[in-house]
Amino acid sequence: MKLNREKVNIIFTDDDIDDCNMFADALNEVGINHKLDLFHDGKDLLAYLNKEETKVPDILFLDLNMPFTNGLDSLKQIRSNKKYRDLTIAIYSTSSSEKDQEETFIAGANVYIRKPNEFSTLKRVLKEVLEINWQYYSSNLNKDTFFLTI
Template sequence: MMNSKNSAESAKGLNEIEPVKIILADDDKDDQELFKDALDAADIPSDVTAVDNGQQLLDRLKDDAEPNPDMVFIDVNMPVKGGRQALNEIRSDEKLKDIPAVMLSTSGHPQDIEDALSHGADLYIQKPNSFTGFVLLLKKVFSLHWAKTLTNPLKDFFFLSENNISKKD
């Protein structure tokens, strides 16, 4: 027999998914808006906080008044503190090291990808050339996240780009 609390929770509806709490670190305001619009278009319930550089990301993550996000997206190239340095500091911090970190870059160079993997990124996304490509990439990222694949990245799924997304589905 279900108690009233459980039935109330199940009556709330299976369609209501708790929004994913995301911090996006990207110095380009247009890219921040594109990211948010693509999440909306992908029907991914989310609560996005955008910051402009790696230092602001770390300040936000270390703020005890704020809960840790479910995931961070980090642009590789930013002023003040770049994405690689921010990732290194996140992975060396006992309280932050388990937060899934997705690196974003226009580069698809193998050395950049290998560098992100070796420094503890969970996923590396080459920024797409189209809005549709961004929507498809975010859908893939969150299907991996919800399947818990991001907590132990597989090399096959580590690098996503608009060109290889259809090959992996």
């Protein structure tokens, strides 16, 4: 990730307000200069991303279980848009289902993160994910590196 530049542009999409607040607080404590856009469902996220003037963010964190358009359907629609072909997408979910991991891997997610229960663990995960050089990481993407173990 481009951590030395002015701001890292991050989108976080999750229908759980508490998870959104915890994510934003952890991100603030990680100390990375960032701009965070929050969405609470896939429908609003896709409407935003489909606007011509929307700039490609540096990373998108995407929950799987959301109303209207779920995370997997959102992921597939995002990846079908060539504008977002190189966007780093992190699935951020409570699900530990191998089926969910497999489907999101096939649909083009870069990493699968199981939502941590502890604030300190979330900070550590965010720091790790935001420090990955995704250009090189993604070129060697395989199932062994897809699931981020905490």
